[in-house]
Amino acid sequence: MFYLQLRNELWKLFAKTRTYIGFLMFLLAQNVIILIFRFTNGPRANMMRTLEGNGYLAREFISALTVATFMLLPIAYMLLPLYVSLVGGDLVAKEAEEGTLRMILSRPISRARLLLLEWTAGAIFSFALVTALGLFGVGFASLWFPWKGLFVFIPGELFSVFDAAAGWRHYAAAHLMMATKACTVMGLAFMFSCFNVKPAAATILAISFVFVNFIMQNIPYFRDLQHWFLSYHLNIWTFMLSQTIPWWRIGESLSILLGFNLTFLAIGATAFQLRDIKS
Amino acid sequence: MIRLAGLSKSFGDRVAVDDLNLHVPRGEIFGLLGHNGAGKSTTIGMMLGQVWPTKGEVLVCGCDVTARRQQALQKVGAIFETPMFYDYLSGWRNLEILSHYSAPTPRERIREVIDWVGLTGREKSKVRTYSHGMRARLALAQALLPQPELLILDEPGDGLDPEGIHEMRQTIRRLHRELGLTIFLSSHLLSEVEQVCTRIAVMNQGRKVFEGSLDQIKQPQSWVQLRVDDFAKAALLLRQEKLVVEERDGKFIALAPNVGTDQVVRRLVEQGMAVYEIVRHQQTLEDFYLDLVRR
Numbered sequence: 001m002f003y004l005q006l007r008n009e010l011w012k013l014f015a016k017t018r019t020y021i022g023f024l025m026f027l028l029a030q031n032v033i034i035l036i037f038r039f040t041n042g043p044r045a046n047m048m049r050t051l052e053g054n055g056y057l058a059r060e061f062i063s064a065l066t067v068a069t070f071m072l073l074p075i076a077y078m079l080l081p082l083y084v085s086l087v088g089g090d091l092v093a094k095e096a097e098e099g100t101l102r103m104i105l106s107r108p109i110s111r112a113r114l115l116l117l118e119w120t121a122g123a124i125f126s127f128a129l130v131t132a133l134g135l136f137g138v139g140f141a142s143l144w145f146p147w148k149g150l151f152v153f154i155p156g157e158l159f160s161v162f163d164a165a166a167g168w169r170h171y172a173a174a175h176l177m178m179a180t181k182a183c184t185v186m187g188l189a190f191m192f193s194c195f196n197v198k199p200a201a202a203t204i205l206a207i208s209f210v211f212v213n214f215i216m217q218n219i220p221y222f223r224d225l226q227h228w229f230l231s232y233h234l235n236i237w238t239f240m241l242s243q244t245i246p247w248w249r250i251g252e253s254l255s256i257l258l259g260f261n262l263t264f265l266a267i268g269a270t271a272f273q274l275r276d277i278k279s
Numbered sequence: 280m281i282r283l284a285g286l287s288k289s290f291g292d293r294v295a296v297d298d299l300n301l302h303v304p305r306g307e308i309f310g311l312l313g314h315n316g317a318g319k320s321t322t323i324g325m326m327l328g329q330v331w332p333t334k335g336e337v338l339v340c341g342c343d344v345t346a347r348r349q350q351a352l353q354k355v356g357a358i359f360e361t362p363m364f365y366d367y368l369s370g371w372r373n374l375e376i377l378s379h380y381s382a383p384t385p386r387e388r389i390r391e392v393i394d395w396v397g398l399t400g401r402e403k404s405k406v407r408t409y410s411h412g413m414r415a416r417l418a419l420a421q422a423l424l425p426q427p428e429l430l431i432l433d434e435p436g437d438g439l440d441p442e443g444i445h446e447m448r449q450t451i452r453r454l455h456r457e458l459g460l461t462i463f464l465s466s467h468l469l470s471e472v473e474q475v476c477t478r479i480a481v482m483n484q485g486r487k488v489f490e491g492s493l494d495q496i497k498q499p500q501s502w503v504q505l506r507v508d509d510f511a512k513a514a515l516l517l518r519q520e521k522l523v524v525e526e527r528d529g530k531f532i533a534l535a536p537n538v539g540t541d542q543v544v545r546r547l548v549e550q551g552m553a554v555y556e557i558v559r560h561q562q563t564l565e566d567f568y569l570d571l572v573r574r
Contacts (some may be wrong), residue, residue, distance in 0.1 A: 004383060008376040015367050099363030103421070106327045106357035106431075107380035108349040112382075276290075277329040279320065279359065 001119075005109075009121035013087070019125065022083025026075065026133050031140055033071045038144045046110045050153055056161060063148035067175075067242065068137035073154065075133065076178055081185045081210050085128050088189030089180065089202030092272065097199060102137045105277055115194065115269050122190055126182035134175040151239045158245045170241050177237035177250070184234060184257050185210055187264040194268035196275060210234070233257050280305045281326065281427050286335035288321050295321040296339040297485040303463055303478075305428075308455055309400070310476035311465040312568065319465035320360075323433045326463075327357055340429060353381070356422030360434035362414050366407035370398060370417050373406055378424040388424065396420045412443050413519045419450065423458075430454060432464040436471045444471065451475050473564045481571050488571045496567045503540060506556035513552055519545055526538045531560060 013019055037043050047066075048058035091117070097103040105113060112171035150167025152160045163169055193199065214231040216222055226232045233253035237245055281303040288296040302311045312320050324330030325337050328348035337344040342351035350539045364373045371389065378384035393402050394415040401409070409417065415435075422430060433555040435451070436444045452475060454460045466472050472479055473493065481489040510529050515525035517532060522543055525533040534543070540557050547554050 001379075001383060004379045008379055011368065011372060012365055012376065013366070015372075016365070097360070099361065100365060102329060103357075103363060104380055105329050105375060106352070106355070106359075107377065107425075108352040108355075109380040110349060130511055215502060274331075275322065278324055279361075 004015060007119045010124065013091075013121050013125060017089070019087060019210040021086065022079070022129050023132050023136075025079060025083065026129075027136055027140075029075060029079065030068075030071050030137050034054075034067060034140055034144055037067055039208075040112055045150075051151060051161075056151070059150035061149045061161060061164050062106075062145065063096075063150065063164070063165065063167075064141035064145040065147070065150040065171055065256050066136055066152075067141040067145050068134070069150060069152050069171060071137055071141075072133070072174070072178075073238075076181070077235070079216075080129070080133070080178070080182055081207060083129060084182045085189035085203045085206040086209075086230070087125050087188035088122050089193050089204075089206060090199045091122050091190055091193050093193040093197055093199040093202045094270075096277065099279060102277055102279060111268055111273050112120070115272055116255040118266060119187065119190055122185050122186045126186045127179045130175055130179040133178075134171065138171065150241075154238060158238060160241055162243075173222040174237045178255065179239050180257055181234040181237060184261055184264075187261045188230075191264040191268035193273075194275075230260060230274070233260075280307075280339060281309075281463060282338040283322070283326075284336045285337075286322070286325060286337060287333045288318075288325060288330060289333045294480075294485050296325070299482075299485075299487050301480055301487065303461065305461050305476055306459065308451065308462045308476045309464070310472035310473050310477050310479040311463070312467070313465075313482035314467050317467075317482040318484060319467075320433055323357075323463075323465055326431060327352065327355070329391070329560065331332065341450070346532070354425065354428040355431060356425060356427035357431040358415075358418045358422050358435060358443060360431065360437040362418030364406045364414065368407060369403050370406055370409065370413075370420075371402040372414070373417065374402075374421055374424060377421045378542060381425040384424055388426075391438075392420045394425050402489075411438060411440075412446065415439065415443065417446065427460065428459055429461045429463065434466055435464055436466060436468050444468075448475055460547065469564050469568055479564075481568060483571065493564065497562055502527075502533055502560040503543070504530055504556070504558050504560045505532050505543070505554070506530065507547065507552055507554055513547055516550060516552075517543060517546065522546060564568075 029119065044062065047062065049062055051058040092101070095104070105111070147164055150160075150162045151166055152158055185206060186211060190203050192202035192205045195202075197205075210231060211230040217226045217229040217231050233256045236250050236253045237248055281301065283301040285301050286296055287294070287300040301324060309320050311322065319442070325332050326339055326344060328344045328351070329404055332345065337353040340354055344351045365376065369402075371393070373394070374389050375384070378389065393399055396419050398413065398416050398420060401413065406414065406417065432451070435447055439447060448471065451462060455462055464472070464476070476493060478486050478492050479490070492533070505513065514523060514526040514532060522535055522538050523532045524535050534540070540559070544554050544557055
């Protein structure tokens with residue numbers, strides 16, 4: 001029964017055009033970045049200088065994996081939260097706005113079960129979006145760049161080089177971790193969506209929450225407090241691209257993210273349970 | 280089938296439903312009548328567990344909706360004023376989705392219901408291509424899928440053209456006749472209620488101001504319409520003679536017990552007054568309703 005109901009939620013979600021906005025924008029953004037990198041000299045020369053300045057043979061690392069990975073940084077920081085919160089904010093609020101929620105709740109289904117179904121559909125969407133991001137990136141980059149080693153550089157944070165096989169493993173693991181970020185931001189928007197608000201309001205609230213956290217985390221004077229901010233724990237996926245993965249730090253953040261997710265779900269479920277559903 | 284006891288609902292300071300008591304037995308077509316904002320939809324919301332009562336008890340099919348909502352709604356179908364669906368999906372898919380919230384529903388049952396409401400051939404089209412009437416039929420189909428014993432209709436005639444209203448009325452009668460459903464409908468359209476319901480309740484400003492059968496309302500009253508040159512003078516005379524106990528609207532008189540219209544006419548003619556018309560007035564639901572809500 002749960003499977004049938006979940007399948008229905010997925011039909012509802014994936015039959016909507018707006019669900020695919022994120023996929024489409026990733027596709028566009030990644031291809032534009034790839035083409036600029038391929039057909040202009042400046043960005044490639046900068047990357048080569050960084051590599052050669054550190055004693056590496058640049059040609060070995062200008063690869064599909066490297067291009068796919070450096071595209072990830074801005075997209076995962078800026079676009080991913082936007083598209084997952086767009087869907088998360090829609091899940092309950094859109095149904096309430098359009099009146100279909102009243103149709104559903106005239107059925108003998110508990111509100112808690114309905115929320116769990118909707119949240120699970122949202123989580124599946126988040127994983128699908130992150131998977132698409134990873135596959136699109138490496139797929140399109142492969143059209144223009146060779147399959148060689150992976151080079152990752154985040155100024156002040158990360159400098160890693162891997163051969164192609166290890167690079168692919170780290171790239172895949174980074175996406176797995178990124179899915180926890182997508183799922184958490186979706187869960188945050190979902191929580192707001194359970195209140196009596198418009199879908200756009202739920203999305204904007206979630207995005208604002210994430211960005212405000214990010215801003216506060218990056219205020220130099222707040223450095224000592226940064227582990228209190230959600231954004232500090234959201235971006236653990238970048239650690240999967242480290243030469244040596246700090247598993248303790250990942251474990252710590254994952255457990256905190258689990259706590260955040262359960263809290264969001266509990267707040268959302270309580271608000272939804274107490275709400276009057278009216279036309 | 281439905282029992283509401285001391286039911287109240289407030290939204291902040293505004294009392295939407297105030298101490299409502301109602302009993303709808305099995306097999307009845309019951310109409311809840313009231314103007315917009317009278318509290319009908321809130322009442323239906325509480326019957327379906329969508330709105331939490333501030334006070335009181337709602338029993339549907341013998342179960343308390345607040346405490347055991349799932350059991351209470353097992354054999355209930357509902358249709359709302361503007362049926363909303365997933366427009367980007369087909370009618371069939373919508374029915375599949377909505378029915379699975381109740382219980383796994385075999386394809387044959389969906390097919391059967393689609394045939395019953397007359398949507399065969401269009402079930403695979405996207406709902407956004409449906410006319411208003413087709414959407415109303417799809418709404419009926421989704422309500423019938425769980426093989427309900429009770430059907431709740433919230434303003435079913437809203438937004439329908441005269442032909443659609445006629446069709447809806449026929450369908451309600453057919454549902455009652457062929458499937459033996461108990462039907463609870465709310466409406467602000469007097470004609471809709473008058474033509475299909477066996478019993479009604481009238482709500483005004485959140486309170487029930489009447490509950491009874493339509494026959495009770497339509498019983499010939501002692502009001503008589505009288506057309507004379509000087510109604511006030513005639514009424515005064517008839518009062519003095521104790522033939523009339525009340526008059527209203529410059530044309531109606533209420534006869535005293537055991538007084539016939541012949542006595543009235545004779546007395547007026549004896550006094551030299553010409554009587555152009557005298558006719559017993561059958562109270563319509565509209566008269567009754569307006570009288571109730573104006574009190």
